[in-house]
Amino acid sequence: MESNKISIVVLSDKREQLQMAAMMASVGAVSGNEVLVFLSMNSLRYFVKGADEQAPCEGPVGELMAQKNVPPFKILFEQAVTLGEAKIHPCSMAMDVLAIEPEGLEDYIGEPMGLTLFLDESKGGQVWSF
Amino acid sequence: MAEKKIIDARGSFCPGPLMELIGAIKMVAIGDEIEVLSSDRGSANDIPEWLKKVGHEFLGSREEAGVWHIKLKRSK
Numbered sequence: 445m446e447s448n449k450i451s452i453v454v455l456s457d458k459r460e461q462l463q464m465a466a467m468m469a470s471v472g473a474v475s476g477n478e479v480l481v482f483l484s485m486n487s488l489r490y491f492v493k494g495a496d497e498q499a500p501c502e503g504p505v506g507e508l509m510a511q512k513n514v515p516p517f518k519i520l521f522e523q524a525v526t527l528g529e530a531k532i533h534p535c536s537m538a539m540d541v542l543a544i545e546p547e548g549l550e551d552y553i554g555e556p557m558g559l560t561l562f563l564d565e566s567k568g569g570q571v572w573s574f
Numbered sequence: 575m576a577e578k579k580i581i582d583a584r585g586s587f588c589p590g591p592l593m594e595l596i597g598a599i600k601m602v603a604i605g606d607e608i609e610v611l612s613s614d615r616g617s618a619n620d621i622p623e624w625l626k627k628v629g630h631e632f633l634g635s636r637e638e639a640g641v642w643h644i645k646l647k648r649s650k
Contacts, residue, residue: 471589471620474596475627514587527596 449478449569451562456574457486459499459506459517465574466520473528478569481521482562483553484535487574488542490518491534491549518550525552533557576647577606584613584641591617592624595646599630602648607633610644618642 450472454465465481473479483491490499499517501507524530534549536556546556557565581598583591591612598608612618618635621644625632633645 467589470593471624474593475624509587512587513585513590515590515593520589520593523593523597527593527600 449480449566451480451482451566451569451571453482453484453571453573454487455485457490457499458502459509460502461574462487462490462499462517463506463509463514463520465572466517466524468572469524469530469532470520470528473524473530475528479524479528479530480562480565481524481530481532482535482557483532484538488534488538488544491521491553492544493548493550522550522552533562535559535562577602579606579608581608581610583617584611586612587614588616588620590614592621595621595624599648604648604650607645607647610642610646612642612644613640615642618644621646 452465452469456462469479469481489495490497501510521532525532531554532552533554534556536558539556579598579602581594583594591610591614595610602608610621622632622635625646630649631647633647635642635644
């Protein structure tokens with residue numbers, strides 16, 4: 445099976461953006477691709493353990509997704525790790541700004557990562573930003 | 575003797591049926607057949623593509639009253 449490297453930068457706190465990023469991460473990972481997710485800026489707070497805040501919608505599709513049986517983005521990110529061996533890392537800068545400790549994040553999230561390492565890890569592959 | 579498992583993913587949207595299949599396919603033996611029931615048209619297209627990519631056998635798909643019956647065999 446052909447393997448590609450897919451790096452996904454997640455910055456938004458909007459439902460549609462988070463959902464699309466999670467879909468790409470999960471489907472990409474279970475299809476044999478090497479998936480790396482970098483969580484930063486406004487997305488990171490959703491991955492704090494116990495966070496139950498609902499992501500706001502950008503438009504009507506987000507509102508419809510909230511009403512229908514669309515898999516929640518956090519479940520899809522977790523499945524990307526558990527079923528597809530994706531790696532998900534929080535941005536070390538965002539961790540510092542938000543004063544979040546690594547153990548405060550969901551268990552499937554890896555250690556904080558700096559931009560230098562992320563740029564190196566994503567070299568030669570696809571990079572997507574949400 | 576090969577077993578046959580049915581995954582009822584009706585009502586779930588993409589990529590829910592695919593992710594349910596992937597969770598289940600790890601639990602069945604090589605040679606076992608799985609039938610996924612999905613009301614999501616996108617998944618009816620996406621699941622055969624995934625099977626082709628990862629190397630499981632696609633046995634066919636039919637639509638009946640808005641539900642796709644997608645059959646496959648675990649090959650490895």
